[in-house]
Amino acid sequence: MxxxxxxxxxxxxxxxxxxxxxxxxxxxxxxxxxPDSGAVALVVKKGLPALGDYATLDTASDGALTRAAKTAGFxxxxxxVLNLPGVGGYEQVLLIGIGDQPLSTRVLEDVGGxxxxxxxxxxxxxxxxxxxxxSIPAAGAHLALGAALGGYRFDQYRTPKPDAxxxxxxxxxxxxxxxxxxxxxxxxxxxxVAEGVRFARDLSSEPGNAVYPEIFVERARAAFAGVANVxxxxxxxxxxxxxxxxxxxxxxxxxxxxxxxFVARYRGAGNDEAPFAFVGKGITFDTGGISLKDNxxxxxxxxxxxxxxxSVGALLALAKRQAKVNVVAVAAxxxxxxxxxxxxxxxxxxxxxGKTFEIMxxxxxxxxxxVDALWFVQExxxxxxxxxxxxxxxxxxxxxxxxxxxxxxxxxxxxxLLIDAGVASGEELWRLPLHDSYAKDLExxxxxxxxxxxxxxxxxxxxAYFIGSWVAPEVPWAHLDxxxxxxxxxxxLPTVPVGxxxxxxxxxxxxxxxxxxxx
Ligand code: BES
Ligand code: MN
Ligand code: ZN
Numbered sequence: 078m079x080x081x082x083x084x085x086x087x088x089x090x091x092x093x094x095x096x097x098x099x100x101x102x103x104x105x106x107x108x109x110x111x112p113d114s115g116a117v118a119l120v121v122k123k124g125l126p127a128l129g130d131y132a133t134l135d136t137a138s139d140g141a142l143t144r145a146a147k148t149a150g151f152x153x154x155x156x157x158v159l160n161l162p163g164v165g166g167y168e169q170v171l172l173i174g175i176g177d178q179p180l181s182t183r184v185l186e187d188v189g190g191x192x193x194x195x196x197x198x199x200x201x202x203x204x205x206x207x208x209x210x211x212s213i214p215a216a217g218a219h220l221a222l223g224a225a226l227g228g229y230r231f232d233q234y235r236t237p238k239p240d241a242x243x244x245x246x247x248x249x250x251x252x253x254x255x256x257x258x259x260x261x262x263x264x265x266x267x268x269x270v271a272e273g274v275r276f277a278r279d280l281s282s283e284p285g286n287a288v289y290p291e292i293f294v295e296r297a298r299a300a301f302a303g304v305a306n307v308x309x310x311x312x313x314x315x316x317x318x319x320x321x322x323x324x325x326x327x328x329x330x331x332x333x334x335x336x337x338x339f340v341a342r343y344r345g346a347g348n349d350e351a352p353f354a355f356v357g358k359g360i361t362f363d364t365g366g367i368s369l370k371d372n373x374x375x376x377x378x379x380x381x382x383x384x385x386x387x388s389v390g391a392l393l394a395l396a397k398r399q400a401k402v403n404v405v406a407v408a409a410x411x412x413x414x415x416x417x418x419x420x421x422x423x424x425x426x427x428x429x430x431g432k433t434f435e436i437m438x439x440x441x442x443x444x445x446x447x448v449d450a451l452w453f454v455q456e457x458x459x460x461x462x463x464x465x466x467x468x469x470x471x472x473x474x475x476x477x478x479x480x481x482x483x484x485x486x487x488x489x490x491x492x493x494l495l496i497d498a499g500v501a502s503g504e505e506l507w508r509l510p511l512h513d514s515y516a517k518d519l520e521x522x523x524x525x526x527x528x529x530x531x532x533x534x535x536x537x538x539x540x541a542y543f544i545g546s547w548v549a550p551e552v553p554w555a556h557l558d559x560x561x562x563x564x565x566x567x568x569x570l571p572t573v574p575v576g577x578x579x580x581x582x583x584x585x586x587x588x589x590x591x592x593x594x595x596x
Contacts, residue, residue: 101228102196102204103248104221104263106256109209116201118171118192120208121146121153130207131172138165146172155184156571158191168201180212182219183503189223190571192249196228202247209254217251217259218267224249225271226572231282266398270586273394274579276300277386281563281577285362285379289334290410293361293382297339297389297408306345307396312338322449324428328442329411331366331419336411338450341389342458343396343404352403353593354460355392355585356450358443358467359385359410366413366439367421380577381443383563384466385410387581394586401594405458409446413439425524428452430547433524441529443469444540448547455549462491462553465544466581472536473509473558481507482562482580485541488553495555498587503572504580506557510535515542557581 111117111130119130125146127135135142141164146152151159155176164170173191175184185208192206206224208216230245253259280288280296288296294311301307314335317326322338329336339359342352360381364370370378385408392406420426424436426445430452436445447465454460473483482499484506486492492508499505518530518539526546530539541556548554562580565573 100246101225102193102245104224104251105248106217106221106251106253106260106263108256109207109252109254111207112205114166114168116169116171116199116204117167118173118195118204118206120173120175120188122175123153123155123177125153129209134170141165142170142172156187156191158195160195169199169204171195171204180210182213183501185213185216185219186223186226186503187571189220189251190227191223192220193224193226193228194569194571194574196224196249197230197245200242200244203250204247205250205252207252211254215255215259215262217253217256218262220251220253221259221263222267222271223572224251225268226274227574229275229278229574231279231576269397270394270583272397273390273582273586276393277383277390277579277582278577280386281380281383281579283379285412288379288382289332289361289412290329290337290359291334293359293385293408293410294337294339297341300393301341301396304393304396305399306343307392308342310340310342312340320429320453321427322429322453324426324434324445325409325411325449327420327424327426327436328360328366328413328445331416332412332414334361334412336446338453339385339389339408339410340454341392341406343392345395345400346403350403351459351461352405353589354405354407354454354458354463355388356407356447356454356463356465357385357388357409358382358447358465358469359408360442360446360468361410361412363413363440363442364415366419366442367415368438368440369415370440377564380564381468382408382410383468383577384557384559384581387466387559387579387585390579390582391585394582395589400589402589404589405454405460407450407454409450411442411446413442428547432526432547434543435521435524435527437527437529437531441540443467444528444543447544451544451547455552460552462488463548464491464495464555464557464585466557466559468560468563469540469558470537470560472533472540474561476509476537477507477561479561479566481505483537483541483558484508484555485511485538485545485558486555487511487545487550488555491553491555494588494592495557495584498584498591501591502583502587504562504584506584509541510538511542511545512538515539519543519546
C-alpha cells in the first residue's frame with residue numbers, strides 16, 4: 078500500500094478513536110435568592126463576621142455554620158473551603174473564604190474555581206453559588222469562568238465504576254444581582270476564554286501516543302470548524318523542506334511521526350492592520366533525542382507542546398469572542414525521538430533564514446523548531462509584535478519555580494504590558510535578563526552560532542537569546558519560558574487543577590483585551 082494511504086488510514090482511525098470531551102457541569106445564572114434546600118456555596122469573610130448570606134443561613138440553622146466552622150478551624154481565609162454535607166435542610170453547604178482584601182475579578186475567578194473544584198467531588202445534581210455583592214459588573218461571568226477552569230478534569234481514559242455514585246455531573250447555578258448581564262458577558266465573552274484554556278489543557282494532557290503533530294493539527298482544525306474570520310494553513314514535511322525549514326525537520330528526523338507547521342490567522346480588525354503573532358513550541362513528546370533524557374520525569378514531556386496549545390488556544394478564544402484584533406498563531410510541531418535517522422550533537426543545521434547553527438545537545442530542540450517558525454511568520458505576516466511561548470528549559474524551573482513563567486524581552490513596552498496582563502489574568506510573569514554577553518556563549522567554531530552554551534549558566538536566558546537571534550531587531554519581541562507553569566503539581570490552585578494548566582491562554586486574552594483591542 079502506498080505510504081500516504083497508510084498514514085491516511087492511521088489518521089482516520091485516530092480521529093474515530095477520539096474520546097468525547099470531558100464532562101463538565103453546565104453553568105446557568107439566576108437572581109440572587111437563597112434556596113431553602115439542595116447544595117449551596119456561599120462566601121465568608123475573614124474572621125467569620127455575621128454578614129450577608131452567611132449570617133442568614135447561620136441564623137436559620139441555629140448557628141450550625143459557625144459551630145462547624147469553629148470546630149474545623151475554618152476562618153474565612155482567602156482560598157480556603159469548608160465542605161459541610163447535610164446541614165439543616167441542605168444536602169451540602171460549601172463555605173468559601175474570601176479573606177478581607179478588596180474584591181477584584183481575580184478574587185471572583187478564584188471563588189468560582191473553588192466551587193468548581195468542590196463540585197467535581199459532589200454528587201449533588203445542582204450546586205447554587207450565592208454572590209450578593211453588586212460592585213463588580215457581570216460578576217457572575219467571572220465566577221463562571223473560575224468554575225469552568227477549576228472544574229476541569231481530564232478523565233478520557235478512565236473507565237467509570239459501575240456502582241459508584243456519580244460525581245461531578247449536573248449544573249452550577251450562579252445567583253447574582255445581575256443575572257442577565259452576567260449571562261451575556263459569559264456567553265458572548267468569557268465562556269470562550271474557558272474554551273481556549275480547555276483546548277490547551279486537553280492537548281497537553283493527552284499522551285504522546287495519542288497526540289503527535291498530525292493529530293494536533295486535526296484537533297485544532299476540529300476546534301476551529303465554523304469559527305468566523307479564521308484561516309488555517311498547515312505545512313507538511315514536503316512543504317517544510319521546500320521552504321528550507323531544516324531546523325524544524327531536524328528535530329522530527331528521528332521520529333516516525335512527521336513534523337508540521339500549523340498556522341491560524343484571525344482577522345478581527347480588518348485587512349490593513351499587521352497582526353500580533355503568538356508562536357508556540359509544539360514538541361508532542363520530548364525524549365531528548367540522541368541526547369536522551371533519563372527516565373525519571375520523561376513521562377512529563379508529553380506536555381512539551383504546551384506553548385503551541387496555548388498560542389492556538391488563545392487564538393481560538395479571541396476568534397470565538399470576536400476580539401477586535403488581528404492575530405496569527407503558529408504551532409511548531411515535531412516529536413523528538415532517538416533513532417538511526419535522528420540528528421546528532423555536533424550536526425550543523427541550516428535554518429530557513431539561511432543562518433546556520435551547531436547542535437550542542439539534541440535535547441535543546443525547542444529553540445530549533447521555534448527559529449524556523451519565527452522566520453516563517455516574519456516573512457509571511459510581517460507581525461507588529463511577536464511573542465513566543467515554550468516549555469523551553471529546566472533552568473526556568475530552577476530560577477522562578479511554579480509561581481511565575483520567565484519573561485525575556487528586548488522591548489520595554491511589550492514587557493510591561495505582558496507583566497500587567499499577567500497580574501490581571503493570574504498567569505504571572507517574572508522578567509529575567511537577556512544579557513548581550515550571551516552572544517559569546519553561543520559562538521561556534523564551525524557554524525554561525527551554536528545552539529546552547531554547554532555550561533549551566535543562565536540556561537533559560539541563553540536559550541532565549543538564541544531564539545531572539547532569529548527575530549529582526551526592529552520587531553518588538555518577547556519570549557515566555559513556561560516550563561514550570563505548563564503543568565501544575567499538587568497542590569491545585571483555585572482555577573488550575575493538578576495537571577495541564579493551559580498557561581498562556583488567559584494571559585494572551587488579557588493582553589489583547591486590556592491593551593491591544595480598541596476600547
Ligand atoms: N522540554 C525541555 C525543558 C523542560 C524541562 C520542560 C522540564 C518542562 C519541564 C527542553 O526541551 C529541554 O530539554 N531543555 C534542556 C536544554 C539544555 C539541553 C540546553 C534543559 O533544560 O535541560
Ligand atoms: Mn528537550
Ligand atoms: Zn523540550
